[in-house]
Amino acid sequence: MDFMKPETVLNLGNIRDALVRMEDTIVFNFIERSQFYSSPSVYEIDKFEIPDFVGGSFLDWTMLQLEKLQSQIRRFEAPDELPFFPKEILKSFLPPIGYPNVLASYSTEINFNDEIKKFYIQDIVPLISCGEGEQPENLGSTCTADIECLQSLSRRIHFGKFVAEAKFQSEKELFIKLIKEKNVKGLEDAITNSVVEEKILQRLVEKGKAYGVDPSLKYSQNPQSKVNPEIIAVIYKKWIIPLTKKVEIDYLLRRLECE
Numbered sequence: 001m002d003f004m005k006p007e008t009v010l011n012l013g014n015i016r017d018a019l020v021r022m023e024d025t026i027v028f029n030f031i032e033r034s035q036f037y038s039s040p041s042v043y044e045i046d047k048f049e050i051p052d053f054v055g056g057s058f059l060d061w062t063m064l065q066l067e068k069l070q071s072q073i074r075r076f077e078a079p080d081e082l083p084f085f086p087k088e089i090l091k092s093f094l095p096p097i098g099y100p101n102v103l104a105s106y107s108t109e110i111n112f113n114d115e116i117k118k119f120y121i122q123d124i125v126p127l128i129s130c131g132e133g134e135q136p137e138n139l140g141s142t143c144t145a146d147i148e149c150l151q152s153l154s155r156r157i158h159f160g161k162f163v164a165e166a167k168f169q170s171e172k173e174l175f176i177k178l179i180k181e182k183n184v185k186g187l188e189d190a191i192t193n194s195v196v197e198e199k200i201l202q203r204l205v206e207k208g209k210a211y212g213v214d215p216s217l218k219y220s221q222n223p224q225s226k227v228n229p230e231i232i233a234v235i236y237k238k239w240i241i242p243l244t245k246k247v248e249i250d251y252l253l254r255r256l257e258c259e
């Protein structure tokens, strides 16, 4: 899909292809993170004395520095990128790109990054790290791997806005009715496609098996997956897909503000 060409962005087939492609990024990022221990000191608030920074973790500080840099090279101008620190990002010295608007004007206000960070630290890190405990020499590498995971999760989950807009456009009458009724359950049913979800989960197990092993050992007796493929599917089933749907529903509930 090409964000300069709105007609390619709101095509549900293109959106789903992009979501499939993002699975690869997420699986590889989990595999990268799985080299390291859980490293709780990365996430502990005020664990380190950081100049001019209180009330956050080492991960928060690193993410903030990175977002300040990335905002200056226009990362967050892209309609599919959303910062974890929206109030602190900087203006770019580069000329604005001027992407055409395909989403409703309030779309950047729908930001689940705090929630994503919370479930990532609480639930995902224990599932994908190679063991429990600290590894002080790898503090920076662990945190860098975390940021890659978080940014890819954020992009995937907030892609729900494009899915929602595409679905709204293709079945306006139904969605306008449900939105007017504030019918959250009806909206959830309307956006759910269980066949697509099931396919995603099956594909993830295959991807986890294929990407997580040394290919030269693939046909030997006991290739070790770096991240348990079933766990990747569980993470999608329990957190990634439900949060994507939450983004879709929140986006749709406000959609008539712009009609």
Ligand SMILES: O=C(O)C(=O)C[C@]1(C(=O)O)C=C[C@@H](O)C=C1
Pocket: 016, 019, 163, 191, 192, 193, 194, 196, 197, 200, 240, 241, 242, 244, 245
């Ligand atoms: O592909 C869709 O139609 C989506 O809404 C995306 C998604 C997902 O998160 O992958 C979410 C809800 C649907 O049940 C199926 C898949």
